[in-house]
Amino acid sequence: MTALLSPPRPEVATKRPPRKKIPVHWFYLAPALILLITFTYVPVGNMVWYSFHKWDGLSPAMDPVGWDNYVRVFTDERYWRVFLISLYYFVASFAQIAIALYFAVILSFSTRFRNLFKGILFFPYLLNGVAVGFVFLYLFQPGGTLDSVLRLAGLGEHARLWLGDPDVANIALAGTSVWRFTGLSFVLFLGAIQSIPGEIYEAADLDGANRWHQFRYIIAPGIRRIISLSFILAISGSLAVFEIPFIMTGGANGTRTFVIQAYETAFQFRQIGLASSMAVVLLLLVLLITWIQRRLVPDDEVSLS
Template identity: 65%
Template sequence: MRPRWFTPWLYLLAPLALLVTFTYLPVLDMIGYSFTDWDGLSPTSDVVGLHNYTDLFTRPELFQVFTVSLFYLAGSAVQIAAALYFATVLSFRTRLRTLFKGILFFPYLINGVAVGFVFLYFFQPGGTLDTVLHQVGVGPRLWLGDPDLVNPSLAAVSVWRFMGLNMVLFIGAIQSIPPDLHEASALDGANRWQQFRHIIAPAIRPIIALSAILAISGSLSVFEIPFIMTGGANNSETFVIQTVKLAFTFDKTGLASAAAVVLLLIVLAVTWVQRRLFPDERVELT
């Protein structure tokens, strides 16, 4: 008996219903709120058209927070480079490689709130970091209180937490490479660097591109780590923290919705540009 054309859609019905209910419908509501002056509590609101967007683009201070994203973007580059290095090393025959994989991936499994509180003690004056640095003659610092140090410190926390996820993605991609290629290159006298440059890097290029897209979008929408550790103080406020404050502190849900829509459009635009500049290419390894 031939399967009916709608049979696959029956299996997709439940996940599609959840996706529409908890993703697309809230996005449509958010877009609708962005054209109103709703305060988040009143049962009624007035339509203000593009006033929220005009207000958003004519107040430079609302976009200055994007400079904080540059620290996280730089941290993402370090994160991807470190993940690629460890994934390559641990893909070869290395002693205790399973143990090291678990150690490096473990931070990603920890709840973000717990990570924030752990590093609050790590960075506090006289805390773990100051104690370690004191042993090499470095004096204490206000890691979360100094505007020049707070953003690099918070970006380093993000690198520590998410590097393991990228490493696992890279390891999975590297393991899909036929082992015969590694053996043949080793017989030809290729060292580890040459194997990485000519075999591994071209083969996992789509995964590297995916990680770069996730890194850029994540850098623009950082929230939980700085919110928990500093609350946006000392020039550590991100665009998302600012949006949350507009909605829940200043009761400007309409303006906050407009900011969220703008952030969504920026992320989509960056993703589109990156996909145009670095399109997926099927790599044939022979």
Template identity: 35%
Template sequence: MPARTRTRPAPEAPAPPATTARVATGKKRRNTMWLFLLPALALYAFVVLVPSGRGALLAFTDWDGLSPDRAWVGLQNFTAILDDADARAAVGQTLLIAVAITIIQNGVGLLLALGVNTRIKSRNVLRVFLFAPAVMTPVVTGALWKNLLAPDGAVNWALDSTGLGGLKQDWLGDPNIALWSIVGVVVWQFAGYSMVIFLAGLQGIPQDVYEAAEVDGAGPWTRFRHVVFPLLAPATTINLMLSIIGGLKLFDQVWVMTGGGPGHSTDTLSTLIYKDAFQFGEFAYSIALAIVLTVFVAIISSGQYWLLRRQEESSR
């Protein structure tokens, strides 16, 4: 009977010393990175995540913000939002303000960026002048325009002085105009901020691209539509994200200028949250509204970012 032979697998070749060293170096760097990150992450969790989580649990109670007693009510506060006419109106007004600010602010910002990207001698002075409102605090901006838009304020006085007295309005007292007055103030303040981001994108476009399009016979509008605007996709993404998030969270200008009035015509989710918590003592209900606002911001901003990123990739 022939003897059996056992075939052993060939031993694996040892990894090259250089590869082993690179792997060890990579692991060491990752470990070092986590050593630096852990204190910051622990502080962030202690200051933000844990309080936010515990606060969110209060939305499922009937706590009034002062009493030590609280009872678990489940989803009662969230279902109450559906039956609250003021809350439904605030949701609609919040979305309207956010969309209006996003469209108008970025449209104006893009026009300003195109204007100051030319070779006019005063372009640097104009850039500073147009960006200046963005560095003002929203509270100061709101107080300033509250006085300017008063019935006897400078805006109506200027209209009257220039023979346009028929255009005088109660800008903050008319429910049909007050919300759009706030939108105009926010656009006035932050259009320069959008301008700077668009301007950075414009200055990042090589001059050769403009010259090649001009040689091909493309006019100004054709160059902008088919050359400039597609290359501004990253700047557009940033501006739209910042505008929509800022519009959804808008509070300061609204509170200072109208306090949500007249009536509830300019109430946003942020102002309604403040009123329910600190004026009406419905603290748990206000937290439920805050959670709804957070979900709105997360869903809308994530969806917008996904769409804009796809558009960026398709334009490359």
């Protein structure tokens, strides 16, 4: 009996699952993400790790201390009292925003020599912070430029030690910060104002609206996001002031800010762990204030229609 042989079956080609392609946009984002993680998130993580240790920055061994560094920051008057110096810069930041908004509104309309004034207002922000500090150091020194101007104006009796008197030193330094950073706020406001469609202004002119009405009902609502951003930058900047007081006074005469205190703690007294905890507290404080502000002033969609 012969066995019936079934005809050979044709080989069925096995289909491999398609390979998942990496989205192209990740290749463009990878360099930026690598730089961001390497130079931002990794240092922040190291800073948090250092804040729970006692370390001088040189020895290979670090002694864990738990929350002792944070307890010291909040209980030692030398570390939390310097936060009060930030109030000078906080108040000055409101003056900076008001000045920048005033000139941005004026120069957004047709004004003679407005391009020249734009350059004059923005120029201080282009200068290096060290250069600004030295320029104003000569301005405020005894017998310097400011005292000479006061004598020429017949107000020589008002001359004083502008950087040596604790009652006026922080005011002088805060005024220097206003001069330097007004240009940044000015450019932000001016760009936001110029993004508002011109047809809205034309309709307001036909309705008989004056400049104040245009600012109140068109400009202010239209740049609300930029105003909110400026307040966030003002608050964080007032808490993290470093360049101007460090260059001009070195923190002397009651001008030591929280960042200068952290800098001296780290590099002068070699207490890296304590300085790291101060930096973490400053970071959390800025984030908390920003969150509160965003809750109080939500970022709603702006509509001028």
